[in-house]
Amino acid sequence: MPFTGIEPHTPAYRGMLLALFAGGVATFSQLYAVQGLLPVIAGYFQISSSQAALAVSSATLGLALAVTPWAIISDRMGRRKVICVALVSSVALGLLSTQSANFEALVVIRFFEGVALAGVPGSALAFLVDEISPRAVAVASGTYISGTTLGGLAGRLVASFVGDPAGWRWGIAAVSIMAAIATLFFLLKAPDAQGFEPIRNQRLRAIAGKFARAFRGKMALVYAQGFLLMGGFVAVYNYLAFRLEAAPYLIPPSLAALVFLAYLSGTYTSVASGKVVAKLGRRNTLRISILVSALGLLGTLAGNLVLIILGLLIFTAGFFAAHAVASGWVPVLATGARAQASSLYNLFYYVGSSLLGWLIGIPFIHYGWGSVVLSVAGLQVLAVILASFLSKNDPSLRS
16 A cells, blocks of 8 residues: 555654654754854954854854755655754754854854754655645644744753853853754654655756746745744844843843743744644634734833733744744645755745844844834734735635
8 A cells, every 4th residue: 555644643653743843952952052142152252243143144044055955865865864964963063163263163163054954944844744644744843843942942041051151162062962862862763754755866957847846826925934034033032132131121141041931932832823724724824923923023112021021922922823834834835846845945934034133133233122123023014915915716825
């Protein structure tokens, strides 16, 4: 009998979810670890907040540029093997970055660490869709996204708690060790591929054809969601710590890093979004999630610290629900070009993170937090407008 996918509530299904959850933790704990150390890094190297943000943007840029090559490799090598290579090499580069002699060296090594990490988001959802029963994809993809949220949270907190008293080098080292443990868990739990068929001797024209299919219909509008929403999301977290450490709050870096606990709201909503999609459809769930995130963003304008944290919780919850819907939508739509479509989504997603996460820091330096909120709100408004063009009547984009 042909393989029809791993069914829910089976040991193989649970193993797959646990493995991808661990892969998400390993990837995003490393990718964003330095975000919790930006004030420490800025002080150590005597640079501005916008310059320090390049330590984040360089890694996300490396990831953005490498997701497409990794997708091509995964068509030949297999999703599971690509993820294994990516995780092991990224841990090695993470440890190497702790030996950086200057900020420029740190930025360069972080770029190549992002290149290595690109193998995971470039292959994870395709791996999941290849192996999991179609009726379980929405919930399973949400579980992977929840692993990315916890990884992002753990990486930032561990790096900050260790790096504030001991220095940024020790902060990054602690996260690299944590990622090594998660990588080992992935190696032990990820099932052997059964639904994947390697594509060999693929010509350039065939590869280009697959990427063309990944742009069919209105799928570029889904990719745009990743670019706009992720760019705004990273900008908020890049510069909020600088705001909290300045007057009138004067919160030390290790305590300011506690704002990353807001990621827990995203861990919940990234999974819950799959159930909402079943009731309201993807388009409606996406628009509602963005609007919820926008309301939370406006809450961060308050002068009261409690209201700022509450706004951040709502902002984060809405963002991760939107991201789970958009990213989970892509491989379902891109039949026959899943790896390419996932890589394109990640390309737009992380270019947005790199470019907008850095650019929004420029008005922040000159005009303060209000300029960050105004810039990110503008991105969210554009995302809602574009999402409204994803018509239910389009057979390639039915919700």
